[in-house]
Amino acid sequence: MTVIDAQVHAYEANTPARPWRLAPGAPAYHFHDHVTGDEVVEAMNRVGVDGAILVSPISMYGYDASYAMEVQRAHPGRFGLVKPIDSDDPAAVDIIAEWKKTPGAVGIRILMGVGWPGEPNRSGFDRILREAARQDFPVNFFCWGNLDAAMGLIDRNPNTRFVIDHLGIPQPLTPPVPAEPWTDLPKVLELAKRPNAAIKVTGACTLAHEPYPYRDIWDPLAQLFDAWGFERCLWGTDWTRAVALVDYDESVEAFRMTDRLSQSERAMLMGGACARVYGWSPRSSDDSPA
Numbered sequence: 001m002t003v004i005d006a007q008v009h010a011y012e013a014n015t016p017a018r019p020w021r022l023a024p025g026a027p028a029y030h031f032h033d034h035v036t037g038d039e040v041v042e043a044m045n046r047v048g049v050d051g052a053i054l055v056s057p058i059s060m061y062g063y064d065a066s067y068a069m070e071v072q073r074a075h076p077g078r079f080g081l082v083k084p085i086d087s088d089d090p091a092a093v094d095i096i097a098e099w100k101k102t103p104g105a106v107g108i109r110i111l112m113g114v115g116w117p118g119e120p121n122r123s124g125f126d127r128i129l130r131e132a133a134r135q136d137f138p139v140n141f142f143c144w145g146n147l148d149a150a151m152g153l154i155d156r157n158p159n160t161r162f163v164i165d166h167l168g169i170p171q172p173l174t175p176p177v178p179a180e181p182w183t184d185l186p187k188v189l190e191l192a193k194r195p196n197a198a199i200k201v202t203g204a205c206t207l208a209h210e211p212y213p214y215r216d217i218w219d220p221l222a223q224l225f226d227a228w229g230f231e232r233c234l235w236g237t238d239w240t241r242a243v244a245l246v247d248y249d250e251s252v253e254a255f256r257m258t259d260r261l262s263q264s265e266r267a268m269l270m271g272g273a274c275a276r277v278y279g280w281s282p283r284s285s286d287d288s289p290a
Helices: 037-047 066-074 092-099 122-135 147-156 185-191 215-228 248-257 263-278
Strands: 004-008 051-055 079-084 105-111 139-142 162-164 197-202 233-236
Touching: 004 197, 004 233, 004 263, 037 051, 037 066, 037 248, 051 066, 051 105, 066 079, 092 105, 092 122, 105 122, 122 139, 122 147, 139 147, 147 185, 185 197, 185 215, 197 215, 197 263, 215 233, 233 263, 248 263
Parallel strands: 004 051, 051 079, 079 105, 105 139, 139 162, 162 197, 197 233
Antiparallel strands: none
């Protein structure tokens, strides 16, 4: 079974050479001084994760994906790259076209979740989504807490492929877990009716009230799997956003060891669907830090 983590972040220490560019109002949710590409690869190797989709962390680097590109060059077989795109940037279409030429680039990301600063630039999003369709890029869509608007945007762009971030459900950045973390699950199940959307099962363990192996997440996840189908569900850890609540190794093993998944379901959820959605698979030959 090829294991692909559908979302990880990597970043260097905050130095004048590459300063963190915390977006106004964006959550500073990375709780380590640094998690370099080599450190991400080391963690993946430790628990047998073959590859990952490396999403350039907007809270650290804004819309600059240059560090993610450096990591991919150092570990070309281990990472597919996703770059966030600014809906207010008049050059967004050209930026996407140039990103398509970037080695390892597999998609782009837009953000329209509750708590994100500013009003959504809907005309800017529409331009981005049309270009993503033209370039055959799946669009990672951060929209938790704003699913009604997200459904409208998805419906207006039926030729664009969307990948809903983090179950579409608000997830805590720090303890405690909300008393009712699955409140938006009915809307997520409704969202599954959109054939041009897939969903990341990333950060799910942050919604657990029980400790590892997080048994209380499985009944709501079963509803999600039934609605979306495993071929549209992409498991991942969202490391390092989730580090204040869950351990990386345990967030992998909770899915690998559970008896709530058959072997074929596990294989699709933990790698097969991700490879299909992004058209990318890791190369096992690149299995050590550079």
